[in-house]
Amino acid sequence: MAYDYEKYIRPGKLPHIWCPGCGHGIVMKGLIRAIDSCGLDKNNTALVSGIGCASRLPGYLDFCTLHTAHGRAAAFATGVKMAKPEMNVIVMGGDGDGTAIGGNHFIHACRRNIDMTYVIMNNLIYGMTGGQFSPCTPTGDKASTTPYGNPDPTFDISKLAIGAGATFVARTTAFHATQIDKLIAEGIKHKGMAIIEVLDDCPTTYGRRNKFRSVIDMMKRLKDIAVPVAAAGKMTAEQLEGKVLTGVLYKEDKPEYCEQYAKVIAKASGAK
Amino acid sequence: MSKRFEIRFSGAGGQGLITAGIILAEAAAIIEGKHAVQSQSYGPEARGGASKSEVIISDSPIDYPKATVVDACLAMTQESADKYANGIKKGGVLLIDSDFVKNEPKGDFKVYKMPIMRTAKDEIGREIVANVVALGAMIALTDAVSREAGEKAVLARVPEAFLDLNKKAYNLGFEKVKALLK
Amino acid sequence: MAKKVALLQGNEACAHGALYAGCNFFGGYPITPSTEVAEVLSNELPKFGGKFIQMEDEIGAMASIIGASLTGAKALTASSGPGISLKQELIGYACIAEVPCVIISVMRGGPSTGMPTGPGQSDVMQAKWGTHGDHATIALAPASVQEIFTETVRAFNLAEKYRMPVQVVYDEIVGHMRERIEFPEPGDLEIINRAKPTVGPDKYKPYDTSFGDVPPLAAYGTGYRYHVTGLNKAQDGFPTTKAEYVDAEERRQIRKVEGEVARVDIEKYEEYLTDDATILLFAYGSTSRSARYAVNELRKEGIKVGLFRPITLWPFPEKRIAALGKQVKAIIVPELNLGQMNLEVERVVKGACPVISIGRVDGEPINPGQIIAQVKEVK
Numbered sequence: 001m002a003y004d005y006e007k008y009i010r011p012g013k014l015p016h017i018w019c020p021g022c023g024h025g026i027v028m029k030g031l032i033r034a035i036d037s038c039g040l041d042k043n044n045t046a047l048v049s050g051i052g053c054a055s056r057l058p059g060y061l062d063f064c065t066l067h068t069a070h071g072r073a074a075a076f077a078t079g080v081k082m083a084k085p086e087m088n089v090i091v092m093g094g095d096g097d098g099t100a101i102g103g104n105h106f107i108h109a110c111r112r113n114i115d116m117t118y119v120i121m122n123n124l125i126y127g128m129t130g131g132q133f134s135p136c137t138p139t140g141d142k143a144s145t146t147p148y149g150n151p152d153p154t155f156d157i158s159k160l161a162i163g164a165g166a167t168f169v170a171r172t173t174a175f176h177a178t179q180i181d182k183l184i185a186e187g188i189k190h191k192g193m194a195i196i197e198v199l200d201d202c203p204t205t206y207g208r209r210n211k212f213r214s215v216i217d218m219m220k221r222l223k224d225i226a227v228p229v230a231a232a233g234k235m236t237a238e239q240l241e242g243k244v245l246t247g248v249l250y251k252e253d254k255p256e257y258c259e260q261y262a263k264v265i266a267k268a269s270g271a272k
Numbered sequence: 273m274s275k276r277f278e279i280r281f282s283g284a285g286g287q288g289l290i291t292a293g294i295i296l297a298e299a300a301a302i303i304e305g306k307h308a309v310q311s312q313s314y315g316p317e318a319r320g321g322a323s324k325s326e327v328i329i330s331d332s333p334i335d336y337p338k339a340t341v342v343d344a345c346l347a348m349t350q351e352s353a354d355k356y357a358n359g360i361k362k363g364g365v366l367l368i369d370s371d372f373v374k375n376e377p378k379g380d381f382k383v384y385k386m387p388i389m390r391t392a393k394d395e396i397g398r399e400i401v402a403n404v405v406a407l408g409a410m411i412a413l414t415d416a417v418s419r420e421a422g423e424k425a426v427l428a429r430v431p432e433a434f435l436d437l438n439k440k441a442y443n444l445g446f447e448k449v450k451a452l453l454k
Numbered sequence: 455m456a457k458k459v460a461l462l463q464g465n466e467a468c469a470h471g472a473l474y475a476g477c478n479f480f481g482g483y484p485i486t487p488s489t490e491v492a493e494v495l496s497n498e499l500p501k502f503g504g505k506f507i508q509m510e511d512e513i514g515a516m517a518s519i520i521g522a523s524l525t526g527a528k529a530l531t532a533s534s535g536p537g538i539s540l541k542q543e544l545i546g547y548a549c550i551a552e553v554p555c556v557i558i559s560v561m562r563g564g565p566s567t568g569m570p571t572g573p574g575q576s577d578v579m580q581a582k583w584g585t586h587g588d589h590a591t592i593a594l595a596p597a598s599v600q601e602i603f604t605e606t607v608r609a610f611n612l613a614e615k616y617r618m619p620v621q622v623v624y625d626e627i628v629g630h631m632r633e634r635i636e637f638p639e640p641g642d643l644e645i646i647n648r649a650k651p652t653v654g655p656d657k658y659k660p661y662d663t664s665f666g667d668v669p670p671l672a673a674y675g676t677g678y679r680y681h682v683t684g685l686n687k688a689q690d691g692f693p694t695t696k697a698e699y700v701d702a703e704e705r706r707q708i709r710k711v712e713g714e715v716a717r718v719d720i721e722k723y724e725e726y727l728t729d730d731a732t733i734l735l736f737a738y739g740s741t742s743r744s745a746r747y748a749v750n751e752l753r754k755e756g757i758k759v760g761l762f763r764p765i766t767l768w769p770f771p772e773k774r775i776a777a778l779g780k781q782v783k784a785i786i787v788p789e790l791n792l793g794q795m796n797l798e799v800e801r802v803v804k805g806a807c808p809v810i811s812i813g814r815v816d817g818e819p820i821n822p823g824q825i826i827a828q829v830k831e832v833k
Contacts, residue, residue, distance in 0.1 A: 010681075013692070043677050048521075051684075059681055059692065064674040066524065067683035067693075068517065069547050075514035079521025079529070080674065082505050083479050087525070087675050105517070108510035261505065268500035294632060298461045301634035310461070310632040314487065314571035335747035337631050337740060338819050 008032045008042070013060045018053060021207075021215030023174030023200040027121055028057050030180030030198075031092070037181065038188045045088040048077040050102055053128045054094035054121040054200075071102025074109040077116055085258035088188065089116040096126045096134035099155050103135075110164035110193050114257035117187040120157055121174075123200035131205025142209040161195035162250045168194035169250040173222035174201060176246065186248065192256045199226075199244065276330045277416055278339045281406065282356040283348025283369075285323040288403030291429070292346075293325030295407060299417040299425035300329040306417075309337045322352040329416055344414045346406055348388060353377050365413055367406075367449070384413060384452055391448065392441060401441035408445025412453070419446055458637040464629040465532075467599045468558055468622070469494035471606030472530050474638065476645055477556075478504040479527040481518030483511055483537060486570040487626040488560035491532035512540035519555045520548050524682060526673030528610055528647075532558035535568060535577060538584065546585035547684045548619040549707065552661070552671070554648055556609045557621045560629040561739075561790075563817055572817030573626035575739055576791035581621050582768050588704060590711035592720060593621040593768040595738040599633035604643065605765065611646040612720060616710055617668050623767065625790060627740035627819055651678065660691040661703065667710040712769050722765040723774065727753065731760030733829055734782040736775070736799050738764050741788050741820050748825035759829055767795070772802045779803030784832045788812035788820045808832075 009032075018024045035045065045063045049055035051070035058065035064087075068076045073091045081089045098106050098120045109118070125143060126132040133143035135155040143150060161169045168190040170183040180198060187194030201207065201218040212218045229247040232240060279296065281289040290312045297310035312325040326339045341361040347353035348369045357366055357377035366377065370385035377383070386409060392402035404426055411422040423442055430438045462470070469491050472480075480499060482492040492508070499506045505522070509515040512533055519529035533541060538559045548555055561577045563569030577584075581593040592612050596605040606622055613620040649670040651658050660680045662669045669689075672678030685693035686700045694700065710716060727749055728734065737745035742763040752759045762778060764771055779785060779799075784807050787796035796811040803809060812828055814820045 042679060044675055046674055059683070062679055064524075064679050065681045066521070066674075067681065067685070068520075069543055069684050072513060072517045072544065075509060075517030076521040078507070078509070078514070079479070079481060079518030079523075080525055081521075082507055082518065083522035083527040083529075084525040084675050104510050105514050108514070261500075261507075265500040265503055268497070269502065294461065297632055301461050302459055308461070308634065311627070311630065314626075314630065334633075335743045335750070336819075336822050337627060337633075337743055338821070340821070 003033065005029060005032050008035065008061055010060060010062045016060055017056055019204045021201070021203040021218070022053070023123065023198070024054055024057060024121055026174045026177050027119065027180060027198050027200065028060065030177060031057075031090070031119065031184055032061070033181035034184035034188060037185050040088050040188070044086065045090065046077070046080050047090050047092060048073045048080065049092045050097040051128070052094040052097045052126070054092060055097060057092045071097055071100070072105060073097070074102060074105040074118065078109055078112070078114055081114055081116055082258060082261070085115070090188070091116060091118040093118075093120055094127070095120060095122040095124065095136040095157065099135045099157060099160065107160065107164035110161050110166035110195065112257040113165055113167050113192040113254050115191055115193070117184065117194045117196065119184060119196045119198060121198050121200045122157055123202040123206060125202050125206040127202045127205045131202075131209065144205070144209075157197045158195065158249050161197075165193070166195045166250070167192035167252045167254045168248070169197075170195070170248045171197040171199070171244065172246050173199040173226050175219050175222035176226060179246070183248070190251070192254060275332065276328060276334070277414070278342040278344075279327045279329070279410060279414060279416055280324055280339060280342045280345045280356060281326075281410070282322060282324040282346060282352035284352065285321055287323070287348055288400070289323060289346070289348065289406070290325040292403040292407040293327050295425045295429055296411070296416065296422070297327045298428070299421040300327070303421040303424050304417055306331060307334050309334050311338060322349065322355045324352065324356050344410060344416070346410055347373055347377070348402070348406065349373065350375060367409055367413055384449065386448055386452070388445070391444060395444060396437065396441050398437060401438060404438050404441040405445035408442040409449040412446040412449035422446075457639065460635055460637070461632050462599055462635045463490055463632050464599050464602045464624065465490035465560065466494050467603040467635050468532070468606050469498065470637070471603035472556070472610065473498055474603070474643065475607040475610035476528045476647070477530045477610065479519060479522040479529040480506045480531065481509050481515040481522065481529065482531050483509055483515045483533065485512075485534050485537045487562055487629050488532045488534045488537075488558060491558055495530070512537040513544060516541040516544035516557075520544060520551070520553045523553045523555050524674050526676070528554075528614070530556045530558065532560070534560045535562050535564045535574070536566065538577060538580060542585040545619050546587055546589065549585065549589040550587075550684055550686070551682050552617045552707065553619070553682070554613040554617050554671070555619050556606070556613050557619055558606070559621055559623045561623060561625045563815060569817050571626070573740065573790055573819060574815065575625050575741065575789045576794065576815065578623060578767060578789075578791070579794045581623050588708065590618070590708045591621070591768040592616065592618065592711060592766070593623050595765060595767040596622065596624050597628060597739050597742045597763065599628070599631065600635050601765070602628060603635060604638075607643050607645070611644065614648040615646045615668070616716070617648060617671055618711070625739045655679065659689050661687065661689045663689060663706060667706055667713070717769055720766055720769060721771045723771050724763045724765060726761040726763070728760035728762060728778065731758050731781070732783050733757070733759045733832055734778055734785045735759060735761045735825065736764075736785055736787045736795065737761065737789070738767060738795070741790060744820050744822045745788060745825055747822040748829065751822060751826055752829055757829060757833060770798050770802065775799055775802045776804070776806075779806040782807055784808045784810060786810045786812060786825065786828055786832065788825050790814055790820060
């Protein structure tokens, strides 16, 4: 029962910065279990992040960790992976970081199908800066910069990833803790770009403003809206209203970027 | 040859005049061991419209890398003649493609005429080598580099299948101008 | 044995210089007038297993080279004006995180899209102050095709030695012109690689000042696990807001470049007929060639004019300029902008002599005639 998370956590780096009730810690534990189950070598694994609450995650863990600039994690990670394809590269970040300021890097990393795992913690808000609306904040909701309700349409991150060319796309929630590690592990094993969207909660900056009276209410929402892909097939459109599909949403075998570039190297060095 | 010699190749974008300039600079800098700087027009004007390539050749290191007053100029089209044949030195030379440059630029320089495109098309059979005909002609006109160095530089640039074609084009341009000069 | 010679464009020479220096990673984005650097490297790098990646944008390109460098690669990007503006965020990241990399900035007209195919020298202050926050800058300004090769090599050396981003800034004229270049043989030029840790992973700290102002950098994937962040950090690499740590680290990062010893190592300039000069020209890049031409012409007339040509633009050669300021009657600063480096010259000479700016931003080079006229006016 007592799982040994300690061997992956940097001594002296906890407590983390996350608020009570934040789901990021659940995701971090899921990540640790996934890495452990895949048997990744700590020395050969890079955890890369951008800026935001979620992006502080790599600092707590004992790997080669790279806390970059806002939105740029996927691009830094691309440099790491391209220069040293034998490294396992995992990106951890939030919805605003990954799909707004980092949107371009995100879609192009998907398009290249470069072999990395990108866990995107979607808590519907910019938490670190105090709760401004993100591309994932539901239309009509309140944020510190949408006092009259959010006029913006939203991104569906998983659909965005599939459309952009990621070859493994899965979704789960912070409530479904045991599914997190399974999906991340599957993503790590997948050769190519794996996006794992984890619907997360931010009680401090999103919940308060949007009539969630407690963290439990937020967790209940995550539990209620999730519909496993397999079950969705048997449900009517009406029943699916307001729900999100969870599990592996998309999987495809396609040439991976570093392998493609290895072919360029073979061609170029042969033609010398 | 004077200490600093400036040549300008001008014409329409796509006529290969930038390549002609590069070959001349290679003949001077690589084969003859002189100092040479080549520069050219860039951007929209290099694709269609009037385009130019300039070469400066000198026995000593070249400080200012752009043309000041050119010693010799080639103009393959009317537009390039109007635009680029203005800065020719007193006593300098201008070679024009007489089929295309009908309004001859006026100035204190000597104008030589030759149907360059037609020569390439009718006598070599390929319009594409007009730039090499022009290069041979300009070298004959200016003695900027030796005939042999020019030919060697041309042949070093072209694929093997086109060696004869380009050799013919270069020497034809060279001889035609030498005949004009007699 | 005769050295290999070729007629190359400045940008092509830059790419070959990078390869000579050991560059094995290029991340870029197409932009005029720097694209030839990327084109040559896309062809050459994979021939020996090096990596070339065209990223989705300029910021991504900058990010990719920092990521690559952390794995031990010698990484390069090349861009121009608007692209360099976009890269500023991560140039700052490379400064604070102390990641070696080289950035080529081929200057065109500006601001904004400006004149993409026209020359400019208006990004020299951007090289110094483009990214936000206090930081030291190393920027080199070659003036010929051969020098672009050698200065690109030196840029890699300095980046590796001082563990930071180094910029090579040159105008479109030298970037695009072709000149004869002699390729140095392997061993002709010194190649410096970053210091590797001398302690085991258990003792390693990425900013350990017990090894001096430039702590050794371990490569990812070699057994050293450490944290890299753009936040102010302590010597162990982890974020801190502790005043004394932040202060010490920021000061060290500037001192490592601007300290006395480092300056002597990094500063490089060329003087031409300055010994007896009563008028000094201060010029860099293509403009320095016009200035040298002008010096030769003016000397024929017996006018005692000399040229100071900074090859290292930043850190600025303060001492020497201050001394020359006391020697001459005036310093004339021709540059393809409306007055940038002249301000630095002014700052350093502290009123010892007048500093006169010749600016030009119409897409044409400053010709020797312009400089000659100005010298005669001052005389």
